[in-house]
Amino acid sequence: xxxxxxxxxxxxxxxxxxxxxxxxxxxxxxxxxxxxxxxxxxxxxxxxxxxxxxxxxxxxxxxxxxxxxxxxxxxxxxxxxxxxxxxxxxxxxxxxxxxxxxxxxxxxxxxxxxxxxxxxxxxxxxxxxxxxxxxxxxxxxxxxxxxxxxxxxxxxxxxxxxxxxxxxxxxxxxxxxxxxxxxxxxxxxxxxxxxxxxxxxxxxxxxxxxxxxxxxxxxxxxxxxxxxxxxxxxxxxxxxxxxxxxxxxxxxxxxxxxxxxxxxxxxxxxxxxxxxxxxxxxxxxxxxxxxxxxxxxxxxxxxxxxxxxxxxxxxxxxxxxxxxxxxxxxxxxxxxxxxxxxxxxxxxxxxxxx
Amino acid sequence: xxxxxxxxxxxxxxxxxxxxxxxxxxxxxxxxxxxxxxxxxxxxxxxxxxxxxxxxxxxxxxxxxxxxxxxxxxxxxxxxxxxxxxxxxxxxxxxxxxxxxxxxxxxxxxxxxxxxxxxxxxxxxxxxxxxxxxxxxxxxxxxxxxxxxxxxxxxxxxxxxxxxxxxxxxxxxxxxxxxxxxxxxxxxxxxxxxxxxxxxxxxxxxxxxxxxxxxxxxxxxxxxxxxxxxxxxxxxxxxxxxxxxxxxxxxxxxxxxxxxxxxxxxxxxxxxxxxxx
Numbered sequence: 133x134x135x136x137x138x139x140x141x142x143x144x145x146x147x148x149x150x151x152x153x154x155x156x157x158x159x160x161x162x163x164x165x166x167x168x169x170x171x172x173x174x175x176x177x178x179x180x181x182x183x184x185x186x187x188x189x190x191x192x193x194x195x196x197x198x199x200x201x202x203x204x205x206x207x208x209x210x211x212x213x214x215x216x217x218x219x220x221x222x223x224x225x226x227x228x229x230x231x232x233x234x235x236x237x238x239x240x241x242x243x244x245x246x247x248x249x250x251x252x253x254x255x256x257x258x259x260x261x262x263x264x265x266x267x268x269x270x271x272x273x274x275x276x277x278x279x280x281x282x283x284x285x286x287x288x289x290x291x292x293x294x295x296x297x298x299x300x301x302x303x304x305x306x307x308x309x310x311x312x313x314x315x316x317x318x319x320x321x322x323x324x325x326x327x328x329x330x331x332x333x334x335x336x337x338x339x340x341x342x343x344x345x346x347x348x349x350x351x352x353x354x355x356x357x358x359x360x361x362x363x364x365x366x367x368x369x370x371x372x373x374x375x376x377x378x379x380x381x382x383x384x385x386x387x388x389x390x391x392x393x394x395x396x397x398x399x400x401x402x403x404x405x406x407x408x409x410x411x412x413x414x415x416x417x418x419x420x421x422x423x424x425x426x427x428x429x430x431x432x433x434x435x436x437x438x439x440x441x442x443x444x445x446x447x448x449x450x451x452x453x454x455x456x457x458x459x460x461x462x463x464x465x466x467x468x469x470x471x472x473x474x475x476x477x478x479x480x481x482x483x484x485x486x
Numbered sequence: 487x488x489x490x491x492x493x494x495x496x497x498x499x500x501x502x503x504x505x506x507x508x509x510x511x512x513x514x515x516x517x518x519x520x521x522x523x524x525x526x527x528x529x530x531x532x533x534x535x536x537x538x539x540x541x542x543x544x545x546x547x548x549x550x551x552x553x554x555x556x557x558x559x560x561x562x563x564x565x566x567x568x569x570x571x572x573x574x575x576x577x578x579x580x581x582x583x584x585x586x587x588x589x590x591x592x593x594x595x596x597x598x599x600x601x602x603x604x605x606x607x608x609x610x611x612x613x614x615x616x617x618x619x620x621x622x623x624x625x626x627x628x629x630x631x632x633x634x635x636x637x638x639x640x641x642x643x644x645x646x647x648x649x650x651x652x653x654x655x656x657x658x659x660x661x662x663x664x665x666x667x668x669x670x671x672x673x674x675x676x677x678x679x680x681x682x683x684x685x686x687x688x689x690x691x692x693x694x695x696x697x698x699x700x701x702x703x704x705x706x707x708x709x710x711x712x713x714x715x716x717x718x719x720x721x722x723x724x725x726x727x728x729x730x731x732x733x734x735x736x737x738x739x740x741x742x743x744x745x746x747x748x749x750x751x752x753x754x755x756x757x758x759x760x761x762x763x
Contacts, residue, residue: 382543384585390541391652392600393573406590481590482635 147485151478155471156343160391160441164216166463170456171215175208179292179450184228224457229449234457238442241462243332245431246315248358249423251335255286255362256369257416263333264373268381269400279370281431286367295433302356310353312435319349357434361427380404410481417473425462488537489691490516491657493552497533497715500545508533508546510715514657520685520692522706522723524699526754530715531695535661538693539576540568573600577652578661579681582668583644587636594632597651605655619650619674623680633746642673646680653684659691667696678705700736703727711737 142304174181182199183190190198203214203354218225224234267279302309310316314334315323323334327341335354338347380386381404389403428440439458446454478484497509509530514521515613523531537548540560553560555576560568579588590598594616601612613632620628624648636644645665665681666674682705685692696702702709703726711719711734719731729735736754 143530384580384582385588387536387541387578388580388586388648388651389588389599391539391572391578393569393571393604394599395569403588403591407588410590483589483637 138210141344144485148478151485152475153294155474159467159471162467165465166460166467167216167219170459170463171212174452175454179452181228181452182449183450189481190308196383219460225453227446227454227457229446229450230452233378234454236429237454238461240332241437241442242439244436245424245440247335248331248354248361248430248436248438249420249427251354251358252361252423253365253416253420255358256365256419259362260366260369261373261412264370265377265405267370268377268409269376271378276374279374283367286363287371290429291360291427292429292446294363295357295430298356298360299433309356310349312433314350314353314436315346316353318350318481319346322346341463357430357436361423361430365423368419369412369415373412376408376411377404380407384408406480406482410477412475413473413480417469421466424465487752488515488517491552491554492534492538494538495534495548495550495553497530497537497542498547498549500547505541507715509537512712512717514710514717514720516691516693518658518689518691519708520694520706522696522702522709522713523696524696524702524709525712526697528714529712531697531712532663533738534712535578535663535695538576538659538661539572539578541572541578563632573604573657574656574759575654576659576661577655577657577732578663579645579648579652579665581638581664583639583641583648585645586648589636592632593634593639593647594638597654598652599631600655608716615654616650619654620647622653622684623650624646624676625650632671640673641669642677645669645673645677649677649681649684656688656752659693660685661693661695664697665694666701667698693707699726699741 181202182195182204185202186194186198203211206214222235224238226232227234227237230237237279237350252434263282265278270276286458299311303311314320323329323338323346324425327337327343327346328468330340334350338344338350364407377400381400384406386399386404389399394403425439428444430436431438431440432444439461443455443458445451492515493513493721495512496507499506500517508528508618512530512534515727523534525531526636533542536542537550538553538555538560542548542550548561550561558567558571560571563571587593594613597616597619598609598612601607601615602609607615608636616632617628625643625646631643631647636647645668649665662681666677666681669677678701692704692706694702694706703723706723709721709726710717711721711722711729711731713733718733719729721729726734727738729738736752739752741751
């Protein structure tokens, strides 16, 4: 408002900045802890990193040379410092399976997960929040029962089963959606050879290139897995929204809004919703993080080349640098999302700012 | 002509163990005067106040033989008509500003909301009116208060904001539901003073719900004494201290007196059958 004193505004931004700085420090400490854990795991597992590179028929000299090249002759603390320094520069080691830098490989796999998880979360939020609100405003009604039943099914049905049945019905029988993978092979070739890949997320890249036929094909492939992940996250989000909303609707300030003669939609979507947003942000962030960690089962069933399949494949071939690199990325994603939800939380709830 | 007429009002809650009647046949009428409703917790005084606004949440049900406000039948008009009455013509101040103000909205936004959404005023006009309303409840720096969030205000300030918000549209009837019970004693007097002046100056009707008999005796013209969902006595406020009804006498006897005898206060005798069917 025009009457805002500049002092109060400055103070508010200052406290917001302070919160941000605090969050950054927490972020750094958490990531350091994460690296320590992956480092220790890397040293504890009974897989000799040297042996897995040079092979079993290497000579003692070759073995020793590789050991020194990897820095394994140095004291542990030095090894850890080198590990942190490398990770800070985006070097997560070299994959044993492929000989390529782990960071580069993850950069290729992660966008597929990002695309799937983002679309899934979007579906989950756009359906889950209205469903939860609908149920909360008419507790005990038919709508409430239906929302709760759908939610319960989303909770209890295993995602791989949903995926298989989904493929069988919508791809196999009806042919409404694309099959496994991100694209049909012919469109994959168009993408690989004649389009600029800006982000690695196919939907955005093809839209930027104006390649709408490839876009449509990618959409037909992603819609089923994203729908299934969206359904699972919708089950969680609608349930939480319902309980948060019911709690807020019982509050006295809701009566105040009604006494003021506000229409019911405004009471619910403005007065109550702004308060529901506070805890809901955390719920949505957690559910998004869960999908971003790579939904291994979904990615496996849909042959989706994402982070989940990458880490699983690496595990089966005992490719420790790839597994640990993937773990670090998952950790970074998780911590970053947490920090983002913290910041959003401050924006939504004035009480959290002081 | 009376502003509000209520005949045989009943509020029923359908629970799993059967219906529970919180208000059991209350009748009264109100002009542009100050009517106190007193009674212990659970006597139905709050429910009576809220019934007039038709703001009883399910599973509660309101029934009445007649409930008329300024010639309009409150039992019959549709919800949209009721919304037009709320805020503009009937308003309510609630107990604790900590809960009755929206914690994540600035005070200014809550004050101007009614003016902008309900009365379709422009922003500048709404802000001007809100500032004037804050000044009327003796808030010294209204600009700062407009920018503040409810948790940044003291209880007394919050309640004054609440009163300002409810009096902005100049309603004909104000329901004050224990408006000072959550405040410190020193602040109570101030807030009551403000409420008294505004109600008197604007000549509105007031329903003052309270459990504080002395306050009601001083502050109202007429008093209804409620017990277990019924009105057991109705009398002019100045005669309250000399009430004859055994229940009212019982309530009065439970009040501690400065300089009175020490020792335990008497316990309210509920053995009478004043409220039985």
